[in-house]
Amino acid sequence: MVCKINMIGLKFNNLTVISEYDTDKHNKIRYSCLCDCGKIVIVHGTNLRRNRVKSCGCLHQKQLIEGLKNKQHGLWGTKIYNTWRAMIRRCTDKNFISYKDYGAKGIKFDPNWEKFENFFSDMGSSYVDGYTIERLNNLEGYFKGNCTWIPRKDQPRNATSNKLSMKLAIEVRDLYNYGYNIFELTQIYNCSKSVINNCVNNISWK
Ligand SMILES: [Zn+2]
Numbered sequence: 543m544v545c546k547i548n549m550i551g552l553k554f555n556n557l558t559v560i561s562e563y564d565t566d567k568h569n570k571i572r573y574s575c576l577c578d579c580g581k582i583v584i585v586h587g588t589n590l591r592r593n594r595v596k597s598c599g600c601l602h603q604k605q606l607i608e609g610l611k612n613k614q615h616g617l618w619g620t621k622i623y624n625t626w627r628a629m630i631r632r633c634t635d636k637n638f639i640s641y642k643d644y645g646a647k648g649i650k651f652d653p654n655w656e657k658f659e660n661f662f663s664d665m666g667s668s669y670v671d672g673y674t675i676e677r678l679n680n681l682e683g684y685f686k687g688n689c690t691w692i693p694r695k696d697q698p699r700n701a702t703s704n705k706l707s708m709k710l711a712i713e714v715r716d717l718y719n720y721g722y723n724i725f726e727l728t729q730i731y732n733c734s735k736s737v738i739n740n741c742v743n744n745i746s747w748k
Pocket of ligand 1: 556577578579598
């Protein structure tokens with residue numbers, strides 16, 4: 543006689559065994575299980591005990607998403623990624639145009655945000671496409687509690703009056719080749735679209 547293990551009430555990963563469901567043709571018991579997410583699934587006892595099935599399937603989905611975020615987050619070059627990169631550079635890169643208003647003034651960011659994945663996990667869910675990151679308190683740095691997303695201004699202030707120097711023009715071209723788009727460059731350099739356009743297309747930097 544096969545000794546039956548009482549499985550009712552036991553938890554295997556995300557699944558809690560509620561009741562016996564049936565016995566399959568190989569005489570193996572299948573159980574009704576409640577997943578942490580609220581779904582009920584039917585699973586073989588052996589699959590539960592050997593960790594072959596850990597959830598209703600939602601865990602796999604979640605791991606896929608996490609995996610995407612962590613390994614190759616798949617967001618390289620997107621607007622939120624570029625926003626993050628510009629934030630890091632404003633605070634750390636002495637050669638970056640707006641460093642003087644950020645890093646030079648002691649504006650820092652949450653050290654965890656050095657990794658895009660961490661920034662994304664803190665700020666990604668509230669992100670609105672095309673919005674830019676803003677600090678609530680300008681005296682403080684970039685961290686979750688002090689950051690929000692706001693719409694970008696269509697045209698930066700004094701946009702039409704700003705020209706680039708040759709040095710800045712080289713920087714603009716570098717950033718453009720690095721993946722920044724024209725619109726972001728108008729924001730960073732406070733220039734009109736045509737100035738940036740001419741610059742990246744090597745027509746003129748003036
Ligand atoms: Zn589930």
